[in-house]
Amino acid sequence: MTTPNPQLDAHGRLKHFLTIDGLSRELLTEILDQAEGFLGVAQQAVKKVPLCRGKVVANLFFETSTRTRTTFELAAKRLSADVLNLNISTSSTAKGETLLDTLRNLEAMHVDMFVVRHAESGTAHFMAAHAAPHVSIVNAGDGRHAHPTQAMLDMLTIRRHKPDFDQLSVAIVGDILHSRVARSQMLALRTLGVPDVRVIAPRTLLPTRVEEAFGVTAYHDLSEGVRDADVVIMLRIQRERMNSALLPSEHEYFQLFGLTEERLATAKPEAIVMHPGPINRGVEMDSQVADGRRSVILEQVTNGIAVRMAVMSMCLGNQHLGSQSQEEATHA
């Protein structure tokens, strides 16, 4: 017997968005389709739709992140939800208690959705397990585990340039070992049918058995790894890794794994370059590449708002449907 997916309701509809793991290709495609629709909202004079009017979304960031929090805040506001931003410094001793207290207090204020970022893997799942039945949880990054909305905004960016996932070669370069983004990206790419997913990293920054676990191919040479790739995704290198013997130095990392025009030349001529930001210029990639014609990095930011609107509205829209099946809405 399979364990029911805690993210889905009894009818397979999205209730929480915690991880890509266990979600179907159809559901991921639905998120992308919805996001595509939301992209147009930014073109309106009034950049808002009334879809989630009356809903309350709390951004609960136990780990600071200006960019992600801002895009979640903007997404909720574009859906006309009310937004609470809470930056909570975490206590290492009484995390569970603090989390539950916070959850209960905010639930008492009639919050409908929590967007949670936390340094500990599994926090979003923990909150989903303890949240009241009418409350949704969206994972905005937990430990090394998952960052599903980042992965989905990357999928939307890829699809807008390369619509056929079944034909793609995608290379992910950098600190795969510590990256929740990379984990979610690998799962999303494989679920969406990408046949050739490559991970390129120094041996110290690759998880053991990554190939078997995620159905990807590992490379240790950048030029070889990006050869004939359609998409090259660069990951952010945390500077503290340089001091922990996992990497020799920024300079040496760039020499071996930094993306330059020259190295990118082995990829397909129309290959796109992505990065979750913020970029360490001259470490992960040259400025020439970051600002070049193949860079879609700023599109990723724009697409991030639309994807977060899609996820939030799907979860919030499914909250009160209970056990009834989703009926075709009357169009008259």
Add this chain to the structure above:
Amino acid sequence: MSKSDIWKDAAEIEAAIDTMTERLRERLERRGIERPLMIGIHTGGVWVAERLHARLGLAEPLGHLDISFYRDDFSRVGMHPQVRPSYLPVGVDDRHLILVDDVLQSGRTIRAAHNVLFDYGRPASVTLAVLLERDGRELPIAADVAGFEAGFGADEQIKLSGPEPLLMLRARRGANPIR
């Protein structure tokens, strides 16, 4: 599909669209509107609008609206599964708009469409053209031009099938739902 499912066949619908074209032309002339902007509501409204747009020979490209994000029943029915982005080729500020839909019943879709339009700008006027105006109004919204006007039972569903040919299908709600 059996013949009895069809309420109006393609020829009857094309004739009704001819009539709508003439009424719209008269209305535009009477009001001195020279360059209206036509906007169809997804999905059936766009099919009707495409025909009206061609017959009126309008210069501006046709726009289309998806009102899914403006529905007033979102918390009851959730997200509409097939959302298409709205597309307005030019700004709506100070423009005379012709809004086109297939069926006007409760008026809630048109109310939502108004909200979408006003989030794009402030039009000079909005004319509403629908292929079928039927019973069941829930809001004070009426068509300026209608191809058909008819009464049906509350349990009867009328839906436009298309895009080619256009057929109006009739079914009893719940018994034989139209997809």
